[in-house]
Amino acid sequence: MAIDVKQIAAQVEAKSGFIRSLMGQWEKVIVGQKYMLERLLVGLLSNGHVLIEGVPGLAKTMTVTTLAKAIQASFKRLQFTPDLLPADLIGTQIYRPQDGQFYARKGPIFANIVLADEINRAPAKVQSALLEAMQEHQVTIGEETFRLPEPFLVLATQNPIEQEGTYPLPEAQVDRFMLKLNVSYPTKQEERQILDAMSVTNKKFDINPVVTPAEILQARAVVDEIYIDDGIKDYIVNIVSATRNPKDYKLEIAPLIAYGASPRATIYLTVAAKAYAFVNGRGYVTPQDVKSIGMDVLRHRVIVSYEAEAEEKSSEDIIQMIFDNIEVP
Numbered sequence: 001m002a003i004d005v006k007q008i009a010a011q012v013e014a015k016s017g018f019i020r021s022l023m024g025q026w027e028k029v030i031v032g033q034k035y036m037l038e039r040l041l042v043g044l045l046s047n048g049h050v051l052i053e054g055v056p057g058l059a060k061t062m063t064v065t066t067l068a069k070a071i072q073a074s075f076k077r078l079q080f081t082p083d084l085l086p087a088d089l090i091g092t093q094i095y096r097p098q099d100g101q102f103y104a105r106k107g108p109i110f111a112n113i114v115l116a117d118e119i120n121r122a123p124a125k126v127q128s129a130l131l132e133a134m135q136e137h138q139v140t141i142g143e144e145t146f147r148l149p150e151p152f153l154v155l156a157t158q159n160p161i162e163q164e165g166t167y168p169l170p171e172a173q174v175d176r177f178m179l180k181l182n183v184s185y186p187t188k189q190e191e192r193q194i195l196d197a198m199s200v201t202n203k204k205f206d207i208n209p210v211v212t213p214a215e216i217l218q219a220r221a222v223v224d225e226i227y228i229d230d231g232i233k234d235y236i237v238n239i240v241s242a243t244r245n246p247k248d249y250k251l252e253i254a255p256l257i258a259y260g261a262s263p264r265a266t267i268y269l270t271v272a273a274k275a276y277a278f279v280n281g282r283g284y285v286t287p288q289d290v291k292s293i294g295m296d297v298l299r300h301r302v303i304v305s306y307e308a309e310a311e312e313k314s315s316e317d318i319i320q321m322i323f324d325n326i327e328v329p
Contacts, residue, residue, distance in 0.1 A: 005227050008283030015222045016281060021210035025070040029205045030063055031197060032190035038279055039181050039296055040067055040155065044216060045223050046275035048178025048268060049134050049154040051119070051300070058183045060157045064115045067155075069207040071216070073112035074149065080122035086129035093142045104141040109133050112149050112213060116156035120169055127173055130154070134176045151216050171303070178268045179293075180300040182316075219278070226274040228285040231329035233270070236290060240266045242322045243302050251325055256308035256318055261301040269297045287328045295319055 019041060026037055036052065040063070043050040052060045061077075068075035078089065091107035108114070109130075116122075116130065133139050137148045156177070158169075174180070186194060242249045244260030273289040280289075295316060302315040 005284050008222070008225050008227055010283075011222045011225065012278055012281060012283045015215075015219045016278060018211040018215055018219070019279060022067070022070050025207050025210060026063070026066055028207065029066045030059055031193045032186045033059060033063060033183070036060075036063055036181055036183055038276070039179055039293075040064070041279050042272050042275040042293065043155070043179055044151070044153060045219055045278055046178065046268075046271045047151065047153075047220060048272065049156070049176060051174070051177040051180045052155065052157045052183060053160050053180065054157075054183030055185075056159060058185070060183060061115065061117055064113075064155045064157070066205075066207055068113045068115070070210055071113065072209040072212045073151070074110075075113045075115070076108035076111040077115040077117060078108055079117050080119050080126070082121055082123060084122045084126050086125050089126055090129050090133065090139045091141050102142065104144055104146070106141070106146065107139075109139060110146070110148060112151055112153065114152075114154050116154055118158060119156040120158040124170070127169060131173050131176065134173075149213075151213055151220075174300050175262065175264060177300065178272060179296040181296055182299070223271075223275050223278045226277055226283055226285060228270065228274060229329070232273075232285055232287060232290065235287060235326070235329050236266060236269050236273070238326050239290070239294065239322055240269065240298075242326060243298070243319075246322070249322075249326060251321065253318055253321055256305055256311070256313055257302060258305040259303040261298055265298060265301045269294060272297055291323055294323065 022041070023037065030037065040050060042048070044067075052064075054060055065075075065077070087107065089107050090109050091105050093102040094105045095102055119127070119130075133148060133152075134154050137150070137152050139146050139148060185191075238249065240261045240263075242251060243257060243265075246253045246257065269290065272293045273285045276289045276293045277283070277285045298319050299315050302318055304313060304315050304318065308314075308318070
């Protein structure tokens with residue numbers, strides 16, 4: 001097996017060169033936020049959609065836009081509003097009087113990277129239309145079904161502090177996002193760098209496309225081959241299982257959990273850990289990879305009870321307890 005791991009490591013080194021190039025383009029625009037950049041790369045490499053939550057002004061939209069510009073791929077930005085219609089997202093049928101036929105006019109969802117800005121401002125019908133695209137990578141317009149281009153990635157943002165005029169995402173849709181990121185404020189030093197870089201009127205940044213969709217698909221094939229030991233697979237299953245049956249792991253947190261994570265969390269945690277290893281230039285997964293990416297995979301899949309809310313315990317607090325108590329292989 002050691003020989004196989006060495007071969008995989010060589011493939012990772014050969015196919016991961018574009019990551020440094022992408023980081024270089026990002027650093028032209030974004031100060032800090034390494035956490036967000038790495039997780040976006042994980043989503044890109046593992047074919048998983050990403051939900052980014054943070055207060056206004058933390059460069060969420062700018063980060064996604066910069067990523068799209070650095071990839072030779074089609075990009076669409078959708079500003080979600082309460083009056084948005086499903087047809088505004090996926091397209092609609094247009095009547096052509098010349099021949100008396102209807103034909104499909106495709107919407108902005110037909111792009112490699114779709115930025116769903118302030119996704120929680122759109123009504124349920126729009127979010128349902130997005131659900132099929134995210135899960136099946138296809139869109140139905142009238143009686144026709146169209147495949148979406150590959151790679152296809154939805155990067156959504158939402159503001160956690162504003163509630164007026166918003167529609168909470170249904171649990172089924174939130175579960176479609178592989179990762180949910182909580183973006184925090186920059187450090188004092190980073191904010192000073194932001195001041196120096198951004199306090200110029202009409203400053204423009206030249207972002208060069210440094211990677212093609214074909215290279216991303218090739219990198220995904222390498223991610224699929226990254227070695228993960230059986231002990232780490234069991235570790236992942238134990239973590240997810242502990243969110244549903246904490247007493248089996250001597251954890252007294254059952255009253256705090258209304259619903260645990262589903263098997264989709266197990267799959268996503270495994271794939272995300274492999275992609276995280278790839279981003280860090282390794283051909284194998286370590287337990288630390290699972291811990292590093294685990295919070296982003298699980299925080300929106302563990303639903304806390306009223307008792308937890310009364311005790312001011314968040315899903316992150318519960319997940320951290322699980323990580324602290326599950327034996328590491």
